[in-house]
Amino acid sequence: MPFIESVDHLTEYRRRVRAARDPQQLQVLVCGGPGCLPLGSEELAAAFAAEMEARGIAGKVLLKTTGCHGLCSHGVRVLIRPQEISYQKVTVEDVPEIVETTLLSGGVVERLVYHHPESQAPCPHKMDIPFYQTQNPLVLRKLDVIDPESLDDYLALGGYRTLRKILFQMTPEQVIEAVEKSGLRGRGGGGFPTGRKWRLCREAQAQPKFVICNGDEGDPGAFMDRAVMEGDPHAVIEGMIVGGYAIGAMRGYIYVRHEYPLAVKRLQKAIDQAREFGLLGTNILRSNFSFDIQISQGAGAFVCGEETALIASIEGKIGEPNPRPPYPVQAGLFGLPTVINNVETWANVPEIINMGPEWFAAMGTDKSKGTKIFSLVGAVNNTGLVEVPMGTSLRQIIFGMGGGIAHNREFKAVQTGGPSGGCIPPQYLDLPVDYDSLQQVGSIMGSGGMIVMDNHDCMVDVARYFISFLMEESCGKCTPCREGLKQLITILNEITTGKGEAHHVDLMEDICQTMATASLCGLGQSAANPVRSTLKYFREEYERHIRDKKCPAKVCRQLLIYTIDPNECTSCLACVRECPVGAISGPKKEPQVIDQDICVKCGLCVDACQFDAVKVE
Amino acid sequence: MDLQRLEGILSRYACQPADLIPVLQDIQDSYNYLPKDELKVVAERLHLPLAQVFSVATFFTMFSLVPKGKHVCKVCVGTTCHLKGGQRLAESLSNRLGVDIGYTTKDMNFTLETVACLGSCAQAPVMMIDDTYYARVTVDKVPKILKKYQ
Missing domain, CATH: 1.10.10 (Arc Repressor Mutant, subunit A)
Structure with a gap:
């Protein structure tokens, strides 16, 4: 790779990369995103390589493993270009047929394409699939076509154009103005106006200054940042260079959680490429601007997603938050002015500068501009990543893109905003999703996790789950958060095990109020949200647990009775082997019986039985 | 030392x-x-x-003051995995390996851990042994997976 010395050199290099590419080039793009990877993307790509070699077309067809294709529930996904044929649930066994039918003969393997759920019509092309039709991908748009480890791929699609534009056509002041005008707000959940944050940091007196990318995506149920870091790492880097130029920083940090080893690898490779190319380092493209980036790895602490705790962690301290003010823009990393933005925020920046703030501001709602990525998971038919304009309704996302609730069950709630968010009930399905509307109904945007729940999910159990998660992750520094969570989990454990008492609900409301008012950081202040929102919308369910000692969704195991239906039991003994206390027994080759006195209600027999013979009441 | x-x-x-x-x-x-x-x-x-x-x-949870096993098994108990039975999966592994969550088997072969989210929510419940992901792991699939490492 050459060292790019000037703007003209970059233009010339990009021209050459593009000229060498044939738009009609046959390509096989295997999804290697967070959803498909565990289903065997690597093996599948290897199988394609071997089969194409065997059929003598290895040199003619370009094979790439890309980032996330979006529709994870139907993985492993394979996109064939230029026809844009989109195959789903592809396994190694399907490879010879795809090579024969599509690559060699130009046809479509119909059994591997999406079929419209109502008309049953095949949808061979990506844009025939309803899931993709109503999206508006900006940040995700390159993920299914570029090789994340290729700088040439990024350049060919116009990458680092923005860098050139800011360095030679814009002052830092103009860059900040553009970001302000675009209306971009922090995508990590806080929703603070990005341009204003940058301005405050630029105006701060102390030197040097820093930019940080928050890649500590800790919200369970959210994986968009992982997908972006793994699938389009140069977009994050370019965004950070723009931010560094705007505020006058020379150094940036990307903080990535250690549960994301592939993101670290891809980002490091992209940083190395950018350095080697001269897009990071001293006097970038012979300008007066110098900037470099290093990766800082998290060590497993949810609270480090909070900005002051994250900064403490980069400084080598334990991830305890610090009171604000002073805000990081005044006194952040090493006590110096620091801008910290989330992965998705940074990845939005290059396109905003490139296309202009008006273009970006034309999308979204009055106060929330642009698009937002949501990770749509849980009880829907189509799970995966969706990117839609702000203001799209929950109904459009869950029933449109999500294809409705799986197994024809009933929609019960959607949980947004991660552990500190809330559960939104069916009456708000037509709510336009933006920062402010979600807050009005007692939840938050958070980083964009959207977990859909049906009538088989228990809201008391969900609240208990989040509170137990937050109790584990609370740093313990301030009393309301540390002790409040401890008391909440004690009460919730009693309610879910049949020991709930009538006064528990009022007591929990009281504790929630104290935590929200008196906690030190965002984690503590919002930690009561899961209890508050479920109490508000699903109080009846709490009362069933407390008054009748019943779990209507049949989730809280201590409130259930497990029996084996003798008519359906095949005597396979899978449950007997699984039972940890030996509660299941019976004569050989005859239906088995659960001894209720021994049963600890762990529910493992239900999972072990492949014939649905274990009944739960 | x-x-x-x-x-x-x-x-x-x-x-x-x-x-x-x-x-x-x-x-x-x-x-x-x-x-x-x-x-x-x-x-x-x-x-x-x-x-x-x-x-x-x-x-920080990634650090351990006692030696970990040859294989580290991380069961995801993120929100989606929780709803789809991640906790029961962890309990099943704990029973089969004869070790509590957070501990290592006596033969030092396995350390069993739970993790807040592996980011593969669409394939819940998910677990990871060393660097290999396992998708949609129901309790009945556990014995076959464990065999590979024993």
Whole structure:
């Protein structure tokens, strides 16, 4: 790779990369995103390589493993270009047929394409699939076509154009103005106006200054940042260079959680490429601007997603938050002015500068501009990543893109905003999703996790789950958060095990109020949200647990009775082997019986039985 | 104490206080845990009180003060995995391996852990053994998966 010395050199290099590419080039793009990877993307790509070699077309067809294709529930996904044929649930066994039918003969393997759920019509092309039709991908748009480890791929699609534009056509002041005008707000959940944050940091007196990318995506149920870091790492880097130029920083940090080893690898490779190319380092493209980036790895602490705790962690301290003010823009990393933005925020920046703030501001709602990525998971038919304009309704996302609730069950709630968010009930399905509307109904945007729940999910159990998660992750520094969570989990454990008492609900409301008012950081202040929102919308369910000692969704195991239906039991003994206390027994080759006195209600027999013979009441 | 191995790690850093977490990560990767004697040397070389080194070593979940097993099995108990039975999966593994969550089997073959989210929510419940992901792991699939590592 050459060292790019000037703007003209970059233009010339990009021209050459593009000229060498044939738009009609046959390509096989295997999804290697967070959803498909565990289903065997690597093996599948290897199988394609071997089969194409065997059929003598290895040199003619370009094979790439890309980032996330979006529709994870139907993985492993394979996109064939230029026809844009989109195959789903592809396994190694399907490879010879795809090579024969599509690559060699130009046809479509119909059994591997999406079929419209109502008309049953095949949808061979990506844009025939309803899931993709109503999206508006900006940040995700390159993920299914570029090789994340290729700088040439990024350049060919116009990458680092923005860098050139800011360095030679814009002052830092103009860059900040553009970001302000675009209306971009922090995508990590806080929703603070990005341009204003940058301005405050630029105006701060102390030197040097820093930019940080928050890649500590800790919200369970959210994986968009992982997908972006793994699938389009140069977009994050370019965004950070723009931010560094705007505020006058020379150094940036990307903080990535250690549960994301592939993101670290891809980002490091992209940083190395950018350095080697001269897009990071001293006097970038012979300008007066110098900037470099290093990766800082998290060590497993949810609270480090909070900005002051994250900064403490980069400084080598334990991830305890610090009171604000002073805000990081005044006194952040090493006590110096620091801008910290989330992965998705940074990845939005290059396109905003490139296309202009008006273009970006034309999308979204009055106060929330642009698009937002949501990770749509849980009880829907189509799970995966969706990117839609702000203001799209929950109904459009869950029933449109999500294809409705799986197994024809009933929609019960959607949980947004991660552990500190809330559960939104069916009456708000037509709510336009933006920062402010979600807050009005007692939840938050958070980083964009959207977990859909049906009538088989228990809201008391969900609240208990989040509170137990937050109790584990609370740093313990301030009393309301540390002790409040401890008391909440004690009460919730009693309610879910049949020991709930009538006064528990009022007591929990009281504790929630104290935590929200008196906690030190965002984690503590919002930690009561899961209890508050479920109490508000699903109080009846709490009362069933407390008054009748019943779990209507049949989730809280201590409130259930497990029996084996003798008519359906095949005597396979899978449950007997699984039972940890030996509660299941019976004569050989005859239906088995659960001894209720021994049963600890762990529910493992239900999972072990492949014939649905274990009944739960 | 294998001082040469530790020096190899320390030589990659300027030994500023801010290098503490990366240094501990390297030691964890290399030794599979954080040995006490090594931590004392780290404190000295990074000019930090030993108490601060220990506070960091015990705060973050990736660090362990006792050796981990040959294979680390991480069961995801993120929100989606929780709803789809991640907790029961962890309990099943715990029963089969005969070890509590967070501990290592006597033969040092397996460490069983739970993790807040592996980011593969669409394939819940998910687990990871070493660097390999396992998708949609129901309890009945456990014995076959474990066999590969025993």
